[in-house]
Amino acid sequence: MYAESNHLKFQVENLEVFYDDFRALKNVTLPIKCNNITSIIGPSGCGKSTFLRAFNRMNDLIPNVSTHGIVAKDNKDIINIDIVDLRKSVGMIFQRPNPFPKSIFDNVAYGPRAHGIKSMVELEDIVEKSLKQAILWEEVKDTLDKSALALSGGQQQRLCIARALAVNPDVLLMDEPASALDPIATLKIEDLIQELKGHVTIIIVTHNMQQAARASDFTAFFNMDEDRAGYLVEYGETEKVFTFPEKKITEDYISGRFG
Amino acid sequence: MIIDQAQSSITKAKNKRNLKRQNTFQTLGYILVWICGITAVAVVFWIIGYVLSQGLQVINLEFLTTRPAGGVSGEGGMSTTIVTTLYLVVLTIVIATPLGVGAAVYLVEYAGDASRESKVVAFLVKAARIGVEILAGVPSIIFGLFGFALFVSYMKLGFSLLSASLSGAALILPTIIRTSEEALLTVPRSYREGSLSLGATKWHTIFNVVLPTAIPGIVTGIVLGIGRIIAETAIFWVTLGGSYFLPKSIMNSGRSMALHVYMLASETRAFDKAMGTASILIIIIILLNLAINIISRRLTARVSGKR
Numbered sequence: 103m104y105a106e107s108n109h110l111k112f113q114v115e116n117l118e119v120f121y122d123d124f125r126a127l128k129n130v131t132l133p134i135k136c137n138n139i140t141s142i143i144g145p146s147g148c149g150k151s152t153f154l155r156a157f158n159r160m161n162d163l164i165p166n167v168s169t170h171g172i173v174a175k176d177n178k179d180i181i182n183i184d185i186v187d188l189r190k191s192v193g194m195i196f197q198r199p200n201p202f203p204k205s206i207f208d209n210v211a212y213g214p215r216a217h218g219i220k221s222m223v224e225l226e227d228i229v230e231k232s233l234k235q236a237i238l239w240e241e242v243k244d245t246l247d248k249s250a251l252a253l254s255g256g257q258q259q260r261l262c263i264a265r266a267l268a269v270n271p272d273v274l275l276m277d278e279p280a281s282a283l284d285p286i287a288t289l290k291i292e293d294l295i296q297e298l299k300g301h302v303t304i305i306i307v308t309h310n311m312q313q314a315a316r317a318s319d320f321t322a323f324f325n326m327d328e329d330r331a332g333y334l335v336e337y338g339e340t341e342k343v344f345t346f347p348e349k350k351i352t353e354d355y356i357s358g359r360f361g
Numbered sequence: 362m363i364i365d366q367a368q369s370s371i372t373k374a375k376n377k378r379n380l381k382r383q384n385t386f387q388t389l390g391y392i393l394v395w396i397c398g399i400t401a402v403a404v405v406f407w408i409i410g411y412v413l414s415q416g417l418q419v420i421n422l423e424f425l426t427t428r429p430a431g432g433v434s435g436e437g438g439m440s441t442t443i444v445t446t447l448y449l450v451v452l453t454i455v456i457a458t459p460l461g462v463g464a465a466v467y468l469v470e471y472a473g474d475a476s477r478e479s480k481v482v483a484f485l486v487k488a489a490r491i492g493v494e495i496l497a498g499v500p501s502i503i504f505g506l507f508g509f510a511l512f513v514s515y516m517k518l519g520f521s522l523l524s525a526s527l528s529g530a531a532l533i534l535p536t537i538i539r540t541s542e543e544a545l546l547t548v549p550r551s552y553r554e555g556s557l558s559l560g561a562t563k564w565h566t567i568f569n570v571v572l573p574t575a576i577p578g579i580v581t582g583i584v585l586g587i588g589r590i591i592a593e594t595a596i597f598w599v600t601l602g603g604s605y606f607l608p609k610s611i612m613n614s615g616r617s618m619a620l621h622v623y624m625l626a627s628e629t630r631a632f633d634k635a636m637g638t639a640s641i642l643i644i645i646i647i648l649l650n651l652a653i654n655i656i657s658r659r660l661t662a663r664v665s666g667k668r
Contacts, residue, residue, distance in 0.1 A: 158558060165477055190560035200551035202570050203663075212569070216561035249663075262555070269559055 111136040111273060111303040112157065117171035119152050119161060125331040126152045130171075132322055132337055139295065139304045141314040141340065144324035145355065149332025150307045153324065154275050157305065158192040159185060175273075190217065193266030193302075195276040199258035201250035201265070206233075206242050209250045209261055213269035228268050236264035237294050256287025263294065274298065276306040280313070292317050311356060315344050323352045409643055416640030419633050425641075429605040429621065435631025439638050441607045445615035448522055448608060449529065449601070450590050457530035458583055461537030462572075464489075465579075468538070469545040470567055497535035504532040505596035513600055520602025520614040528600045532593065533586035540585065544578020545571060577660040584653045588646060594619045618642045 112134035119127040127149040134140050142150045152161060159180065161167045173180050180188055190213075201209050210229040219225060229246070233239040238260045242253070250261055259279060266274060276295075280288040295304060295317055308314050314321055321343040323335045336343060336352045347353045354360055423438060430437030468486070476483035508528025518524045548571050556566040572579075602614030603624060616624070618638055625635035 160554065160558060163554070163557065165473065186560045186562065188560075189558055194554075194558035196551060196554065196558075198551060200549070200555045202552060202555065203574055212556070213559040213561070216556075216559060216565050216569070265555075266559065 109136050110134065111175065113172070113174045113177075114156075115172040115174070117153070117156060117169070117173060119149070119156060120168045120170075121164070122166045125329070127156075128327070128331040128333050130332075130334045132334060134303060134305060135320060136303050137300050138319040139299050139306060139317060140320040140322065141318035142305065142307045142322050142324060143309075143311065143314050143355075144332070144335075145326060145360065146309075147330070147332075148324040148326040150324055151277055152332070154277055154305060154307050155194075157273065157275055158189050158194055160194065190269050191271050192273040192275060193269065193271035195259070195262055195266060195274060195279045197278045198282050199255055199262050201253070201258050201261050203249065203251055205247045206250050206253070206261060207246040210264050210268050212265060217269060229264075232264040232268040233261075235267050235298070236260045237290070237297070238264055254287070256283050256290055259283060259287070259291060260294065263291075263298075267298075271302060273303045273305070276304065278307050278309060281309060288313075311358075315340060323347075323355065325351060325355070412636055412643060413640050415633065416636035416638070419637035420640060424634075424637060428607065429616070431605060433629050435625050435629035435634050437605075439618065439621060439634075439641065441605055442616050442618045442621040442638065443641070444607055445522075445601075446591060446617040446619075448611075448615070449525060449597070449617055450587050452522060452526035452611065453529040453533065453590050454583060454587060456526055457533050457537055457586060460530070461534050461582070462541050462579060464534075464538050465541035465545055466567060466572070469542055470563070470571070493535045493538050497539065500595075501532055501593050502595040502599075504528055505599040507531070508596065508600040519612065520600065520604075521612045522601065522608050522615055523611040525597050525601035525615075526611070528596055529590050529593070532596055533589050536585050536589065537579075537582045540582025541575070541579045544575035544582070547578065548574045577657050580660060581653065581657055584649065584656075588649060591617075591642070591646060591649070592619055594623045598623070618645075 110133045114130055114132045114134070117127060117130040118125060130153065142153060144150050155161045156169060156173055157175075157180070159169075161169060162185075175183065175188070175192070202212065204212070207229055210232050211225045214225060214228050219228070230239065230243075233242065238257060241257060242248075242261075250258065253261060259282075263274075263279075280291045283291065292313065295306070298304060299319075306314075306318065318340045320338065321340040322337040323343065324332050325335045327333055336347060336349050338348075343352065344356060347356065425438060425443070426440050427438035428441040429435070429439060468490070472482075472486045476486050505528060508524055508531065512518045512524035512527050513520060518527075552570050552574060553566055556570045557563070561569070597617055597620050601617065601620065603616050603620060604614035605616050605621070606613075608615040619642060622635050622638045622642065625631050625638065629635075
């Protein structure tokens with residue numbers, strides 16, 4: 103079953119997320135296929151980020167958030183997975199690059215160190231491998247001890263990807279990873295996402311229709327209901343969703359008639 | 362048409378007059394704040410200048426290297442008071458820093474969650490916050506009386522470096538807690554999320570990302586505390602005693618520089634030596650301020666990546 107490339111990495115069943123009494127997400131049921139790229143699209147405020155943050159339980163950090171329903175990773179409810187192990191295997195890339203105010207090396211080595219790796223040889227190995235995977239190695243290999251904050255925005259975002267890859271995750275969550283970047287840096291991130299596909303399962307929230315259309319295998323379209331709760335409108339292969347959407351509202355959104 | 366033109370020329374004249382009046386006010390205001398600024402600076406320079414001009418006359422190598430000898434004529438130098446001040450500062454900071462920074466970490470990182478879980482904790486946290494605010498404004502002699510009652514007599518620590526440092530620590534704790542709290546609050550949430558998303562624990566996140574980023578602010582608080590300890594008199598008069606011998610252990614009494622100035626001025630005829638000691642005190646505080654500037658600029662540069 104695991105040999106199959108499109109077995110399910112996640113199964114989401116009847117997921118609901120509340121902020122106090124406010125229902126931000128309602129009744130989301132969705133499969134996430136292994137080692138594919140799934141993009142989440144939809145208008146602002148439809149709960150895309152909330153949905154994404156349910157996969158590594160980042161919502162738990164916000165006071166008064168409660169989550170109902172099931173998110174299962176590899177057929178195991180993530181509530182039953184130790185949070186450290188869960189977050190180690192489910193990396194996250196944020197909207198704005200957020201490297202730590204440390205050297206490039208220390209940024210990438212941060213995760214492995216947090217998980218107890220002390221040997222410098224081993225760390226150097228991981229850092230080099232991760233930076234190469236994130237296509238950043240050539241640009242920074244001579245300046246590993248320089249502050250990460252001196253890098254450009256695009257480089258910082260790739261550094262964050264390297265930092266996430268350093269703990270060997272099998273899933274990467276990306277919350278509009280290119281929205282704060284210029285077009286060239288955006289293209290580099292997109293290329294990188296394509297490179298990573300096949301090794302990791304990627305779920306990417308994006309505002310950019312073209313990005314979703316060219317970069318992803320599957321697309322889920324979310325919308326906001328009248329009570330402002332986000333819900334899943336349509337899910338399917340990206341090509342199908344973009345060319346023959348089942349619902350009228352998906353077509354309207356994709357063609358730019360609202361949102 | 363003609364009437365219109367006439368009216369417009371009237372408004373023009375009016376505008377011109379208004380403009381002139383505004384300009385006059387501008388100039389007046391400028392002169393006023395300029396005078397205020399100059400006066401304030403002049404007073405400070407006058408005080409420092411006066412003390413230095415009086416004090417520097419008695420300062421020589423002998424004055425700096427011999428200990429006070431007591432007596433109504435204030436014999437001797439000031440050597441032991443410099444060393445005692447140093448001891449006092451180091452010991453106080455060693456006690457106050459972990460307590461203060463730890464309390465700030467609790468208030469910023471943990472108190473919120475804990476308060477939501479229990480009403481008792483919420484009440485205690487609120488009380489602690491208000492307590493810190495109030496303590497920051499309490500006169501130092503009150504801390505001195507408290508230290509005298511608790512450390513000197515009840516705990517039988519006597520007039521000693523230890524009693525003085527414990528009381529001094531209580532005095533500067535509010536400052537350290539507040540500045541550390543503010544420094545921790547300026548650490549962006551994205552740093553914490555970045556660390557947690559890598560599977561790091563909360564503790565690891567605080568120790569390896571949050572605290573290092575907040576260091577410049579925390580150091581500022583500590584240095585403010587150092588300045589306070591160097592400058593305070595009353596609190597140490599009732600906890601440190603006033604012995605002019607060099608303390609051999611933390612259980613010995615001693616005399617800090619500020620205390621020495623006070624004692625020389627109030628109990629001896631050696632007003633010139635009080636001025637001399639005061640000069641050294643002022644010079645040290647000026648140097649300390651320069652050091653803060655350099656240190657905090659360096660640390661900030663390191664944290665913000667400009668190096």
